[in-house]
Amino acid sequence: MMPLPWRRSVRGRLLLLILTPILLTLAALIALTAYWTTTYTNRQLYMKVASDLAVARSTLQLMQDRQLENLELLGHTWSLPPYLLHHDRGALNALLQDMKSRYRVDFLRILSPDELLDLASTPSGTQTNVNRLLGGNSIKGLSVLTPSEMNEIDPDLPQKALTQIIQTPRAKPTDRTFEDRGMFVRTLHPILDANGQLLYVLDAGLMLNNNLEFVDQIRDLVYGQDALPERGIGTVTLFLGDTRITTNVPVDLNYDLSDTGFIRAIGTRISSEVHNRVFVEERIWLDRAFVVSDWFISAYEPLYGLNNELIGVLYAGFSESPFFEMYLRTLGEMGLTLTFVLLISAILVWRSANHLFHPIQRIHTSVMAVRSGSNQTRIGQLRNEDEFSDLAHQFDSMLDELDARQETIRQAAERLEQKVKERTLSLQLKTEALEESLELLKATRAELFTKEKLAVLGELTAGIAHEINNPAAVILGHMDLLQSELGPSASLVQEEIDTVIEQVYRIRAIINNLLQYSRPGQVIDQLHTLAVNDVVKDTLALVRHALDKKCIQVQQNYEYLGEIEGNRQQLQQVLINLLLNAANAMPAAGNIWVSTHAWTTHDGAPGVEIRIRDEGVGISEDVQARIFEPFFTTRENGNGLGLSISRSLARRYGGDITVSSTLDTGSQFSIFLREKAVINQEDEETMRQLLSGFGVV
Template sequence: MIHSAAPVHDSSGKLIGVLAGGVLLNKNLAFIDRLNEIVYPEEGLMLGSQGTATLFLGDVRIATNVRLFEGGRAIGTRVSAAVHQAVLDQGHTWLDRAFVVTDWYVSAYEPLIDSQGQRIGMLYVGFLEAPFANAKHRALALVIGLFALAMLLAGIFAILWARRVFRPIERMHATMTAIEQDDVSARIGPVSSRDELGDLAAHFDRLLDRLQAQAASLKRWGDSLDAQVANRTAALEQAVSDLKAAQSQLVMNEKLAAIGQLTAGVAHEINNPVAVIQGNLDVLRDILGVATEPVQPEIRLIQEQVHRIRLIVAKLLQFARPQDYVGYLEPVAPAQLIQDSLLLVGHLLKRGTIAIEQHLDSVRTVLCNRNELQQVLINLMVNAIQAMPDGGRLTLAAEDWDEADMPVGLRLVVSDTGPGLSASERERLFKPFYTAKKPDGTGLGLWVSLSLVERYGGKITVDNETKQGSRFIVWLRFEPLPMDF
């Protein structure tokens, strides 16, 4: 309530009492309506807005003319959290828009303070924001509409005016585009403009006529010159091609002739000591008899290698036509083949610190000539050992070769940890007489090895990363494929 008190004095001025009175504000609708009339007199708000007033005790409305959804007054409802914090908690005056019960109002909240200086409530007055917001939106829409209309009219006028200016330019652009697409007869033609653009269009047509005449003349001369150049070029290319073919044939003939002479001499020189070794071996076995039993495996190995030397000598004489030779075929197991090959290159392994790693994961056998396959494997192992002069790891593996879940054959893998091969070296690796900078190499090892493997329908591939070693893979089928000679 609103409370007031006044002192009462007698005729001598002595205080004899106190006169106190108050007005209860809870649900005092007459008080709040009168307050609303004072703040918002009739016709005081424009655009049909409606003024409201409310008296709060704490944050609860105790007297108000704000209406609820059903039309009754919103007595007992509470103020929003934002207003509560700003006015009741912080003691500020709120002058801003706020959501009151059902709508947004332009609002003012003032804290009410009792005789002890405590904030006990608030006094609120405000009016509906919606009419003013609607009026603002309508005004803004009107301004935007007028601006758009003005821009549209200006654009139409500018387009109509610009078309008169740009029409000759568009015709010139179309003519130039047609000429770029080889339409030499395209012209601008007469234009309605009589100003500088019209003169430029006429001058451009005359220039195009002159250029067309000059181009036709140049084309006739060019066609004649092209015909002569084509004839001379064809003759020159044929001559160069014939010369290269003759040079290649000459070089190959010379190499093959040198190989023939070399192999004939080598065969003669090797066959003599081989015959001596074979004869002495037979004498040794006859003289010692049963005493050779402890070294019988070594003698057998010597006998096999002597036979292998004879086969190699025979193949040296047939390098020019390797496909004419077909050796004895037998089932060959990769595990025993790898062990025999390691035994034959053992003297090279002793020269450096080279570790041997074996992965014999395949138990399949292939039908081929054992000596030829051993020759291929030893050649790859020797190359791998020579690639690791400072030591490294030589990896030998036997793997199954399957395609589309069907067994095809097996793979023999020879890997080293040397410096690897460059791209240019890999391209020439299997060509004859390429030695990869080996001072003691002939350049025939890999070429011969590839020829032997291809004879059985296989192949040799190299998987290499520079500075990480090389990995040669010999792909062998179960049985040789038929060859067409």
């Protein structure tokens, strides 16, 4: 491909050389300006919308405070005759209607103590709130009432609260067509007699469904004149669940801002992104969001009811498009200004280049002649005594010295090539040494990581040993007391009592074994001759209830008929852990295979292999590589210690635990134990040091 003509010209190259930094500066300036403008503007917009949301929240809180003040004032100044409360309901209702109009609420009623107790069984009531009212404390906040609750208060309320749900872009799919619940600013104020006894409770509520005055008041307060750019729209919304029950968000953003009769987006729903943040994570949304039909700078905040349940969302925000238009206009004006400056600079550079490059043209002619093979060509003396004259002189001198230096360069090249070969060989050797060091570093790091986990395990074991022994003693004492109190009747549950006592002793034995990790020479005293098959059968009886609960059948096969040297409680602990893990790995009913087989160690010593195989979901290769690490777990409620402790117990006596698994097929854990236990002194010493470091000695 032939180069462009201007690229073959020195003038063109000089122009490009000079203009390139200017162009790069222009691009960087525009990019930085865009970044700074966006960052600063977004920060200011999000700070503003957060402030707007705070005003909306304060206004809602103020409504609650004023309603409570009105009821407190009414309670202080209003003495209710007993006959109105208990006999003349007609006169009482007329009186309440007058008070309701005066205090501008949607309902006002009086609850007797008996009616107050019935409130605890309604969806919007709890026993905690009833107890607070009985204790003389007022309750205020937001409350959601069902149609049946509203109908019981006032038959007109359900129809007033009814809101048709409108299909909304970017909202989660729903089959609901109406929102028939009502959200109220609700206050319950107890009236006490002179002795502090509850006479009755004033219950008042202001419905927020279709309450345009609430949202318009906040909008006028926050987004008044000149608060937003031209065509900017400020909005406030109250959601019941994910449905707008009152809002000044318009359905059509192109409406005339001076028109107060625009169609409001009541009945539309919140976008799925905001739904996940507010309703699932229960966090405040402070970002741009899609609102009905356009993007808004938005702030959403969860709303909680009197029972501390999430009932809705409070929203404040304003349209994004006016700010985006201002942003684009600013960038356009800056771009035009810088482009004009760049054009003027290019013209000046081109004119100066014509005067500057006449001497360069002569130098260029001589250089091209040398390039074509004429070693005798020289530039000669130039008319101007400047840098170009010095350049010409130096160029001529260079040509004179060029031939003399060719041989020197060739010899230097040969020496350099030899040195490169030597340095390359040295570098290869150092690289190999470095790779070996890295492998050693990785292994050392993995070892340190495991030791840190074991240190944490030692601390945890010390705490468990200290905290469990006392409750175990209390359980044994109470079981003795229970057996004594039951007398002859204890025979009916004697098996269950013996099982509880046996398991408590097993717990204490496990704790004692954990503590003995730090006592040299005492582990051998805990070893006994065990009939492996009997231990397995007894263990299955202990977990039978858990397996039957999941409809899991255990298939047993005992090929090994010998005995081993070990600790019964520790072996049962390992078996229980593996059996329960197998059950948890099976999402439905199925089979677990338990079998024993003769096994021989690598040094020829006899032993037994206990296999536990399930039909679970299986274990991936990545998880298999880490499954025995302390604190590694894939279960939400797991602690990652079961398999680690189980393998540690097996290895302590010269055995081991292995796993093989296939995804969607199942897993098999194998426990290998010697007939004659061989204490792992290194593991024993490590565990003693860990536990003694945390005071368990």
